[in-house]
Amino acid sequence: MSDLEVLTTRVTEALGDAVIEHAEACGNLVLRVRLDSWRSVAETARNTLGCNYLSFISGIDWMPAPTVGLIEGDTSTPAQPKEMTFGAAGSAGRFQVFAHVQSTVQHIGFTIKADVDEAAPHCDSWVSVYPGADWHERECWEMYGVVFDGHPSLRHLYLPAEFEGHPLRKDFPLLAREVKPWPGLTDVEPMPGSESDEETKDEAVEA
Amino acid sequence: MVAQNVAFWIIAIAMVLSAIGVVRTSNVVHAALYLVIVLAGAAAQYILLAAEFVAWVQVLIYIGAVVILFLFGIMLTRSPMGDLDLDNSQRMPAFVASLALVGTLTALLVDAFGNSKVVIDAPTKTSVLSSDIFRLYIVPFEAVSILLLAALVGAIVLARRD
Amino acid sequence: MAFKLPGLIGGLGITFKTMLQGAVTVQYPHEKEQPPARSRGVIALHEDNCTSCMLCSRACPDWCIYIEGHKEERPARREGGRPRAVNLLDRFDIDYALCMYCGICVEVCPFDALFWSPEYEYSEPNIASLLHNKDRLGEWFHTVPEVEPLEVGAAPVAKAKK
Amino acid sequence: MSSTEQPVTPTNDSPDFKAVPDFEVAPGMQRHLADARVNVELDTGDMIINLGPQHPATHGTLRLVVRLDGERVIAADPVIGYMHRGYEKLTEFRTYPQVTTLINRIDWLSSFANEVPFVHAAEQLMEIEAPPRAQYIRTALTELSRIATFLLFLGEMGLQVGALTPAFYGFRDREHVLNLIESATGGRFHPNFNRIGGLKDDLPWGWIAETRNVMKIVLDACDVFEDLVLGNEIFQARTRSVGIIPGELGASYGVSGSNLRASGVDWDLRRDGAPYLAYPELDFEVFTHPDGDSFARYWVRLQETRESARMVLQLLDKMPSGPIMAKVARIIKVPAGESWVETENPLGQMGYYVVSKGGTGPFRVKIRSASFSNVSILPWMLRGVYVPDVVTILASLYFILGDIDR
């Protein structure tokens, strides 16, 4: 049994039915847990599994960005699939919170995900388990609008207080990219058969 | 002696004005700074009277230490800085009383000393002072140390919060 | 607060020694150090090589290369060949006020038209002058250094840039 | 007079200290933060002071809103975000090569080390591996950037406790290291030298010999710092038992790297994490210090600088020959998947959680930067210390604003 499998068994056993799904992503254990057990998972991770170290808490928005690829042939902005797909361990909807915890003693670590509601994203706060969660949760709230219940002071972390919107949501546009014309657009037509022709074509296909 | 007289009057006027400032100003820090002028003026008068050492003691202790103590005290008590009413209601009677006192004292002094002159032929040597202190006033001198000790202990007891 | 001396004295010794050692300063405006050959100072354009294929402009993360060009017919290179159509540059501007000196453009250029030069002295009092046009970029070409040989153990390079 | 009568605010070591910061003290400050123009009505004798965003102690743009009683800090609230550039959003709009060149500006002192975990994550997803020579060169450059970062720290810390001269020495000796980095990568600061699958270029001729010389200079510099700063009694008086982080608490705050090792937690991702670069083949020591105070942090970093120099020498000895790029398509597309890579950066644990959906750019990159977590412990650490110690603590935590705010 590889280390990862040992870890998987240990963690899934400890967490019990909180785990909805688990997967392995490039050697890293990813668990999807029920939203209502989000906090108890943290407690178990810290107290039972010995993961005393909080790496990060953050969110993820699985919606394909409507703004990407706005300009025709813009190869500077990477292409993404247009339909909603989910990553390791799946997701029930658009928003997920995920966190990574580790043990500084046993040198193990795993990622925990939980699905949050799209319309009114809510989630339990981890501050009482990992005090370091404070800022991470503020960041996540600011970036995705996920409200952490029980967090002592959810207020802006990075952005000025008057900032509106949640920048990391996929539908938050980067205005500068839309305002400035992409300089890669050209009216020079490719010459048939030339090397540059093929390359531009390649690019165009990818875009 | 003309120069000394000129100096005296300049300093005296500055002193009196500043002294009035001390009791009239509405800003406590300003009062302390006015006090500095009065004290410095007094030191200058001592020099006019050839009491060199005492003059610099005045500067060192009064200006260099007591005023600092005052300023610390002011900043500690956060005394009001604005035009808050720092005076009580007895301004008028107090003014009259002190004016009367000045008048009486002046009259008395003029009457008593008339035009007696202060003649200064040599400044007081510090060594003379020291022999006097350590020969004639040795007991008060020791008493001063006890007094200072008592004041120190008392002030510490009072100022400490515990 | 036990102060043992060695640490304090030793520190004095170090600074004193440094003082005697003399400075390591290079007096920049008067004497200049040549930056390493790979240094990314400014991008030079070898206009003859550029086919205005736009690859650099598209790969640039900052969108700071502006290219305009047009096509022109040219007589065939070899006798009897087809007449060639070439892209001629009308405009090739790099906005150094925006450029992040990442080198992506130099790397993606398939025709070896862009090079790094280690020059760095082109501050401007006017931000518009930081937009270097193709003549200015062409001038930088004279400052492009020779490619250095590689360290022992390096695999032979397939495609040698200048 | 309220504050003077209240019991003294619990210090870090007092029994009624709570691991979780209590937020009772914050409302006044919150109001202030919500609207900076509101005059906070001072109902007590305390003084609220803004340290920053422009303040010499805050390394640029951190802002500390500090509530003082005399010279003692009752509560401190770091306000970050003055350097927030929206990295996680920007990465979603860039292709992989463009992301690589962008992310070295997160922790700008050790830029090269920033690139490594991201490139590694992408390589993991693509299931390729850089050739050994590339791994060795990467490791050497990472360690060089660690040395450059720490040399700056070793001098800067002296500056923050009032000694001007060490800062100059730090800069002086760091210059040699930067020269090395520049002659190899072309950039003093932002190398952009990593490519997915290897490196941009091989080392230039004579680099290895030059590096050996420079490592000698670095080792000498460490001795100088040991005598000039670490051994100085005044420095010790200023730093010992100042800003203690208990190891367990530090871990739960996510404090990492040298800061955590200085608190006695023996954890170094180069040795203990998933193997990366050439570290498994190196022989090196991990230093810990039991005290967890500012002095310990300085000590640990000094030792690590030395150890890094030794590691570089080892790497130079073992440097394999061969290619420096794996076979990678010219236009990089990363297959869909998720990957978490963490590395031991100079400032601590840096991790990238890369989510790809198979495009030419990442779908989501969560950047876990070390300083963010390192600094998040500040409100706890700064309670009950004196103003001068605030400076020492900030300096000894050693954060880079870009690494906090991203």
Next chain:
Amino acid sequence: MSVLALEIGWGWMLAFKALVILLIVPLGALVLGYTFLLKMMSHMQSRLGPMDPGGFHGWFQLVGDGLKFLQKEDIIPEDADRRVFAFAPVIVVISTFLMFVVIPIGPVAVVANLDVGVFYALAVSSLSVIGVLMAGWSSANKFALMGALRAAGQLIAYELPLLLAVVGVVMQAGTMSLQGIVSAQQNGSIFGWSGIGNPFIFTQIIGFLLFMIAAQAELSQTPFDMPVAESELVAGYMVEYSGFRFLFFFIGEFGTATAFAALAATLFLGGWSLPGVHGLSAELLGPLVLFVKLMGVAFLMFWVRFTYPRLREDQLQAIAWKFLIPIALANIIVTAIIKVAF
């Protein structure tokens, strides 16, 4: 006055002296600031320091700074107490200036040979505390206020060791007049050998060290530069000062540094006196000798300044009260006992 001033009335003499000193003070500060602060510091940090201003090794730097500040706008913050704010630097400057009055630079070349010389110098130097407190308080700025309180706390704490360190010298010389102290050193002897006179640094080495430490603190130099600690309080009580008023503090700082160095040189190193040089040549050489000694002392001060980190406020006070003052008192008693017994 014996040589030069036979015919010249004392008033002219005084004016002449005033002029010389007025030139010497800024000039001395300039040379001190330039030579020692910039060049020595720079080389200790293995760099060159100013080079370009003026062409030759940046001699123009200090003049340039002065002229530059002359052209800077004079800002008085709106919340400041205008009059106090404007007057605070003046007090500091005056206190500095007055210190120079009693420092002799030759057998007769002294502006005012006061009977209470040392005492006067120390009393006058203590005046700057008021200026500092005024500056800090009137700026209506928290950094300034904290800086001023720290500065005042420190200045008064180290005023005492300074005073007490001098007592030993006064005891040995039997006078407070600086001229008297110099001649006591010049004419003294070490165990009967009078080759170099008796510079009090030998017998009062503890006093000298105390004096230097205390002077370092009085000047707010590292390791005692808490009040102006840049990395905490930005610039301490000077935060809000701009333009020329700031330069006054600057002048005050360097002037006081010069004055203390000169005082130390006079009290402990024999001042203007050079063994075996008397009469007119002493009068001419005096200023130079004093200057060399002064520079030696200043070198020591700046050497320490650029090597050490700074102490914390509490440590600083602790050193003064728990370390320097007891030692100074012990020094006094021991010196007195020796002097009375032998």
Next chain:
Amino acid sequence: MILNQFLILAAVLFCIGIYGVLVRRNGVLVLMSIELMLNAVNLNLIAFSAYLKDTSGQIFVLFVITIAAAEVGVGLAIILLLFRNFRSPDLDQAQQLKG
């Protein structure tokens, strides 16, 4: 210089001091006024000492200065205490509160 110059100046200062003591409510200011009075006394002493060519006056002044320093120290400590208890350096208020 006439002796009375100094004496009258001292008298004026003394009365200004009295006015201050009577009028001021702030404890610190009252102390300052007391200092004014003490200074007037000192000036008298010195003037007489110069007039009579007797150093005792100056020695007395030294003692008075000493005592004044002690007095200010204790006085301010008391005011601090008042301030701590009544949150104001105002003497009248303290009196009222004391009842």
Next chain:
Amino acid sequence: MTQFYRNYLAVAVFAVAALGMVGAMLGVGRLVRPNRPQPEKYIAYEAGSDPIRGFGQSNVRYYVYALLFVMFDVEAVFIFPWAINLEALGVSALISMIVFILVLTLGLVYAWRKGVLRWA
């Protein structure tokens, strides 16, 4: 006029000269310096943030130090005249001075023991 007064005249001249210098410099500065009043210029500096008004309270500790200072300053004042006349005053003065110093040192020791000299 005696030497004594001349000396002090010199002191006074110096004070006035310093004042004059200050005045002259400010006057010259007035001629060459610009004056561009902008309201923002006069806002107190607080590290780039909007200043939070409110007067701070200094620490009681400073007061106690100042108190100690005053006491010892007074002591120094008495030491000086004694010091210049040491030999003439002889043993009895020495003893009384030692007593004086010891009594005051007692105060220092008291403060020390009381923890006044220790912060916090």
Next chain:
Amino acid sequence: MGLADSGMLQKPVAKPLTWLLNYSRKYSLWMFQWGLACCAIEMGAALASPRYDMMRIGVIPFPASPRQADLIVISGTVTDKMAPAIRRLYEQMPDPKYVISMGSCANCGGPYWDSYSVTKGIDQILPVDVYVPGCPPRPEALIQAVVMLQEQIQNEGIGNDDMRKRWNGEPINVV
């Protein structure tokens, strides 16, 4: 007001004086101690690294308070949250004052040109005297910019119009 505006300094007699005044301003550039981002480290290197030692040419990094500064080098990324503070600090500097914009971020937003939180160019809030290109510019590049600024200062008239232009300090308001 003052001599400068009275026109007296424009007379040929005043040439040496003008020269001297400019010369002293030129070599006494007290630089505000403040760094923003990566560029700040290069600025630090230019100042504190003995290899570059910008103090040679009269740039003194002494003041940490804007009140004593002549020169502010905007060295690095300016975010929207930071911009008001920068503006405030600039305003607090006494005239005459100079601004150097260092690095692509300060010039134009640089690598973060499309970010939602970065100010695209410091010249939107301050008048800039010299722009230094680079990301980050080498310390030498900054020194070169300072030399360039010093040339500008040397040639500054201190008569009415030049002065007003230079010392105006009015912001360039770009919406």
